[in-house]
Amino acid sequence: xxxxxxxxxxxxxxxxxxxxxxxxxxxxxxxxxxxxxxxxxxxxxxxxxxxxxxxxxxxxxxxxxxxxxxxxxxxxxxxxxxxxxxxxxxxxxxxxxxxxxxxxxxxxxxxxxxxxxxxxxxxxxxxxxxxxxxxxxxxxxxxxxxxxx
Amino acid sequence: xxxxxxxxxxxxxxxxxxxxxxxxxxxxxxxxxxxxxxxxxxxxxxxxxxxxxxxxxxxxxxxxxxxx
Numbered sequence: 601x602x603x604x605x606x607x608x609x610x611x612x613x614x615x616x617x618x619x620x621x622x623x624x625x626x627x628x629x630x631x632x633x634x635x636x637x638x639x640x641x642x643x644x645x646x647x648x649x650x651x652x653x654x655x656x657x658x659x660x661x662x663x664x665x666x667x668x669x670x671x672x673x674x675x676x677x678x679x680x681x682x683x684x685x686x687x688x689x690x691x692x693x694x695x696x697x698x699x700x701x702x703x704x705x706x707x708x709x710x711x712x713x714x715x716x717x718x719x720x721x722x723x724x725x726x727x728x729x730x731x732x733x734x735x736x737x738x739x740x741x742x743x744x745x746x747x748x749x
Numbered sequence: 750x751x752x753x754x755x756x757x758x759x760x761x762x763x764x765x766x767x768x769x770x771x772x773x774x775x776x777x778x779x780x781x782x783x784x785x786x787x788x789x790x791x792x793x794x795x796x797x798x799x800x801x802x803x804x805x806x807x808x809x810x811x812x813x814x815x816x817x
Binding site: 624625655658697710730 | 784
């Protein structure tokens with residue numbers, strides 16, 4: 601994905617810079633990220649904080665992966681991102697690989713990161729229809745398969 | 750008005766778009782605080798700051814992959 605970016609030294613076509621002025625919820629300092637695929641791990645992508653310490657997040661674009669997932673964006677959020685239609689929005693949901701149970705992978709459907717495709721400015725929002733979804737929606741649960749093997 | 754507390758105001762009508770604002774009293778922020786807390790915990794649990802590989806994820810093999 602090629603994008604116009606502020607930093608001229610990024611010419612990698614596989615990378616994509618995102619700016620979240622408010623950071624992530626509870627982590628307001630994490631404002632600038634690069635987004636790139638993870639080798640051999642489609643659909644998972646890596647959203648890497650570009651700050652001094654390592655802080656990476658695994659994310660997915662839910663389109664085509666999560667059935668019946670409809671995001672209701674609040675008015676103020678849509679306006680602050682200048683998003684007027686679904687086509688202008690890129691949605692990324694943060695994935696948790698549960699370290700205590702590494703075959704258990706969930707995705708946060710309540711707090712997506714919504715990015716304006718043109719400006720690459722985004723925000724982690726809480727969807728208005730939060731009651732309908734889980735912040736730990738199970739993507740993979742290989743535990744039973746492992747036990748059965 | 751919905752009940753005694755929630756007021757819905759239509760603030761702008763423009764072509765096919767109706768902007769709807771929902772005005773709720775302050776105690777609804779209790780729900781909001783709970784959810785913010787949940788989101789913060791989810792983010793912290795999701796952050797990967799240690800070196801280490803992702804587990805092999807079966808989803809990549811099972812799902813139809815888009816051509817790149």
